[in-house]
Amino acid sequence: MRALVFNAAFDVTVDEVPDPQIQSAGDAIVRVVATCVCGSDLWYYRGVSPRKAGSRIGHEFVGVVEAIGTDVGSVAVGDFVIAPFMFSDGTCPHCLNGITSSCVHGGFWGSQGTDGGQGEYVRVPLADGTLVVVPGGQPDAELIPHLLALSDVCGTGHHAAVGAGVRPGMTVAVVGDGAVGLNGVLAAKRLGAERIIALSRNPARQAIATEFGATDLIEARGQDAVGAVVELTGGLGVDATLECVGSAEAMTTAFAIARPGSRVGFVGVPHDIEFPVNIAFQNNVGLGGGLAPVRTYLPELLADVLAGRIRPGLVFDLEVPFDELPAGYAAMDERRAVKAMARLA
Ligand SMILES: [Zn+2]
Numbered sequence: 001m002r003a004l005v006f007n008a009a010f011d012v013t014v015d016e017v018p019d020p021q022i023q024s025a026g027d028a029i030v031r032v033v034a035t036c037v038c039g040s041d042l043w044y045y046r047g048v049s050p051r052k053a054g055s056r057i058g059h060e061f062v063g064v065v066e067a068i069g070t071d072v073g074s075v076a077v078g079d080f081v082i083a084p085f086m087f088s089d090g091t092c093p094h095c096l097n098g099i100t101s102s103c104v105h106g107g108f109w110g111s112q113g114t115d116g117g118q119g120e121y122v123r124v125p126l127a128d129g130t131l132v133v134v135p136g137g138q139p140d141a142e143l144i145p146h147l148l149a150l151s152d153v154c155g156t157g158h159h160a161a162v163g164a165g166v167r168p169g170m171t172v173a174v175v176g177d178g179a180v181g182l183n184g185v186l187a188a189k190r191l192g193a194e195r196i197i198a199l200s201r202n203p204a205r206q207a208i209a210t211e212f213g214a215t216d217l218i219e220a221r222g223q224d225a226v227g228a229v230v231e232l233t234g235g236l237g238v239d240a241t242l243e244c245v246g247s248a249e250a251m252t253t254a255f256a257i258a259r260p261g262s263r264v265g266f267v268g269v270p271h272d273i274e275f276p277v278n279i280a281f282q283n284n285v286g287l288g289g290g291l292a293p294v295r296t297y298l299p300e301l302l303a304d305v306l307a308g309r310i311r312p313g314l315v316f317d318l319e320v321p322f323d324e325l326p327a328g329y330a331a332m333d334e335r336r337a338v339k340a341m342a343r344l345a
Pocket of ligand 1: 088089090091092093094095096100102103104105106
């Protein structure tokens with residue numbers, strides 16, 4: 001089968017790799033119908049995070065179950081399934097507590113001997129705990145991007161909003177206009193925020209933010225953005241802040257616009273950030289969020305997608321043939337695309 005392989009910074013290729021096999025009784029084999037590139041993939045793509053040459057990549061996919069191990073009970077051959085960006089058993093104390101991203105038996109796609117999500121087939125360990133079945137079998141083509149968004153960005157944006165403590169009526173700010181930040185806007189709206197301030201300078205991203213529920217757009221960055229948000233809120237700062245980038249500048253901005261007594265929900269993979277402990281102390285600003293337990297949120301978000309209440313897949317603005325997915329990485333790296341996806345069948 002074909003799958004994406006990381007060779008070196010700015011060098012990912014579609015290679016021929018061995019077909020996956022059931023290795024343990026809890027495994028399933030999924031034939032991938034659609035997969036996509038994540039903003040977090042760009043950290044190793046750009047050489048910022050180390051990654052082993054030859055490693056398999058990708059962690060967002062939807063597809064059809066082709067085979068199951070003898071212990072698998074919650075998914076059947078032929079089911080259309082969504083895979084969250086990590087696998088988890090669903091039964092350990094952390095999973096039962098809702099933090100599936102800390103599952104004691106779980107892990108990331110493309111590591112510990114598992115397949116990456118950007119391939120024709122994926123062996124899914126702990127299939128019962130990991131996969132979520134979409135009722136009704138193979139969905140319409142139009143629905144696929146919205147289901148694919150549930151594998152990561154929709155649930156991660158939701159986690160930022162939950163971490164920030166978003167409640168009905170609040171004024172919320174979202175730092176970051178990538179696919180996660182835009183889904184953070186969607187999540188804040190879904191949780192009842194009244195005013196949603198999106199920080200974005202890109203017209204295409206601003207349009208999606210507005211579609212998702214942003215009421216105010218701030219085009220400035222850094223201190224200018226802080227000043228603009230503070231002014232918009234009458235000098236108070238916002239009731240909840242979503243940090244969806246992972247850079248030091250984004251975290252500094254987030255803490256500077258957070259109203260005293262509020263929380264910052266952070267979901268961007270942190271790089272070279274120093275936690276602003278003095279501001280946190282001075283202003284009683286807390287930090288929530290972290291590595292998103294997307295599996296926990298999947299059922300409730302899937303219900304909203306199937307009911308047509310949310311359309312998180314609007315963040316996909318580039319669709320390429322699977323063999324050209326490396327071009328999707330380049331497009332995202334150069335900010336020519338918010339998020340690239342490929343359909344395989
Ligand atoms: Zn677990």
